[in-house]
Amino acid sequence: MNDLARYVALDVPSLLAILSMMAVTYGTRVAGFLVLRNRSLSPRATAVLEAVPGAVLISVIAPAFTTTNPADLAGLAVTLAMACRFPMLPTVIVGVAATALLRHVL
Known part of the structure; x- marks a missing residue:
């Protein structure tokens, strides 16, 4: 083969x-x-369905809070800082890029 x-x-x-x-x-x-x-959905049902993508994202990144890897913790800090000021897509892009760069450097 x-x-x-x-x-x-x-x-x-x-x-x-x-x-x-x-x-x-x-x-x-x-x-x-x-x-x-x-x-037609009620406002409450609409709010629940709109919250699902964020809940899934949190379930994926939540284990990073328990890591002892300095690169992952620094990447998490960058992501949290981005999340306070920017929408989800730029936050995810910058968070992933920052974590990859920090893992490479550290």
């Missing part, structure tokens, strides 16, 4: 796991659309 074929080869269980995750993700999006398409 040549190097390229070895690099891109996936075993069957991994491929099935990836395809299953894709189907479930797509299915939840389609189901949410089909269930809510003809309904």
